[in-house]
Amino acid sequence: MPAGSLKPVDPLDDSDNDTVCDSADLCPGADDRLDQDGDGAADACDPCSDDNPDDSDADTVCDSADQCPDDDDRLDTNADGVPDCSQVISTLSVWGLTTLALLLLTSTKLRRPRIDVRTSTC
Ligand SMILES: [Ca+2]
Numbered sequence: 001m002p003a004g005s006l007k008p009v010d011p012l013d014d015s016d017n018d019t020v021c022d023s024a025d026l027c028p029g030a031d032d033r034l035d036q037d038g039d040g041a042a043d044a045c046d047p048c049s050d051d052n053p054d055d056s057d058a059d060t061v062c063d064s065a066d067q068c069p070d071d072d073d074r075l076d077t078n079a080d081g082v083p084d085c086s087q088v089i090s091t092l093s094v095w096g097l098t099t100l101a102l103l104l105l106t107s108t109k110l111r112r113p114r115i116d117v118r119t120s121t122c
């Protein structure tokens with residue numbers, strides 16, 4: 001049977017019964033016809049069965065789970081489990097909240113009403 005041909009005449013040439021000859025079977029033991037993301041890799045042999053393309057930035061993290069679409073998710077300088085690209089956002093958020101709190105405290109002190117001694121009635 002030529003490679004890629006459908007149902008072989010000899011059933012022994014299709015051990016997983018997916019209509020693909022063993023010599024052309026890309027996913028032995030599983031159905032090559034099941035490919036929910038349509039990328040040509042059978043679901044059982046597709047490392048990212050929900051993604052097409054699988055891993056756009058080639059960092060071994062599937063696109064659907066990728067936290068850093070244009071960066072390497074494996075880079076985690078402080079080893080806290082948060083990729084460096086997300087860490088920058090977190091750091092900026094903490095910095096931003098701290099600055100906002102300081103501004104609010106400062107503005108509250110500036111607006112504190114002064115007691116006018118001349119109008120006192122003692
Ligand atoms: Ca197969």
Ligand SMILES: [Ca+2]
Binds near residue numbers: 048
């Ligand atoms: Ca697939």
Ligand SMILES: [Ca+2]
Binds near residue numbers: 061
């Ligand atoms: Ca990726």
Ligand SMILES: [Ca+2]
Binds near residue numbers: 059068071072
């Ligand atoms: Ca990434």
